[in-house]
Amino acid sequence: GAVVSQHxxxxxxxxxxxxxxxxRSLDFQATTMFWYRQxxxxxxxxxxxxxxxxxxxxxxxVEKDKFLINHASLTLSTLTVTxxxxxxxxxxxxxxxxxxxxxxxxxxxxxxxxxx
Amino acid sequence: DAKTTQPPSMDxxxxxxxxxxxxxxxxxxxEYVYWYRQIHSQGPQYIIHGLKNNETNEMASLIITEDRKSxxxxxxxxTLRDTAVYYCIVRVAGGETSGSRLTFGEGTQLTxxx
Numbered sequence: 001g002a003v004v005s006q007h008x009x010x011x012x013x014x015x016x017x018x019x020x021x022x023x024r025s026l027d028f029q030a031t032t033m034f035w036y037r038q039x040x041x042x043x044x045x046x047x048x049x050x051x052x053x054x055x056x057x058x059x060x061x062v063e064k065d066k067f068l069i070n071h072a073s074l075t076l077s078t079l080t081v082t083x084x085x086x087x088x089x090x091x092x093x094x095x096x097x098x099x100x101x102x103x104x105x106x107x108x109x110x111x112x113x114x115x116x
Numbered sequence: 117d118a119k120t121t122q123p124p125s126m127d128x129x130x131x132x133x134x135x136x137x138x139x140x141x142x143x144x145x146x147e148y149v150y151w152y153r154q155i156h157s158q159g160p161q162y163i164i165h166g167l168k169n170n171e172t173n174e175m176a177s178l179i180i181t182e183d184r185k186s187x188x189x190x191x192x193x194x195t196l197r198d199t200a201v202y203y204c205i206v207r208v209a210g211g212e213t214s215g216s217r218l219t220f221g222e223g224t225q226l227t228x229x230x
Contacts, residue, residue: 006159034218043203044160044220093159095218105218107152107159 006108023094029074030096038091134191138204153200
């Protein structure tokens with residue numbers, strides 16, 4: 001199956017700093033990527049839909065100024081957690097849909113953010 | 117997207133078939149049934165999907181009832197590595213970006229025991 005890679009897989013940062021997480025589709029082009037957040041022992045929660053070349057669409061309750069999403073190319077979307085706080089500590093996961101593919105979405109390995 | 121209901125947990129003996137049920141009584145005619153699984157601290161992995169016919173691939177089989185209100189994912193010979201949370205999701209496949217969204221429920225924690 002298609003491969004989606006996230007970087008970094010783990011990151012620890014101090015409170016107040018910003019952290020960028022990258023999501024890359026390695027062997028296909030993705031017009032749409034999705035960002036999820038998962039807290040311990042909970043299910044995945046969709047944060048936003050990232051569309052190449054346009055502004056991301058955020059789910060209700062997700063602050064767009066805090067979670068900056070950029071989808072500048074067909075193979076890369078980035079999520080920047082600005083002014084991170086301990087409550088932002090979570091597992092962030094991206095997924096991507098291949099251009100023209102009407103089937104499954106492919107998920108990255110996830111990025112675990114710990115804010116001290 | 118239609119809501120799904122799954123048991124919170126199930127156990128299965130290694131080597132036996134694991135049958136994971138899912139209820140989706142409000143499914144629409146153009147919604148597919150998707151199954152994903154998530155092994156601890158990893159991203160979800162696609163397993164299989166179907167519309168109304170039963171489907172089989174190298175990982176699993178998907179049995180959808182005739183009225184499409186429920187389905188069962190079958191892992192024919194469960195191994196310890198199949199221990200994971202299994203998510204049943206219904207959604208419109210492909211098309212517009214909004215139709216590609218996946219909304220995850222709580223899923224079923226499958227534990228395969230030696």
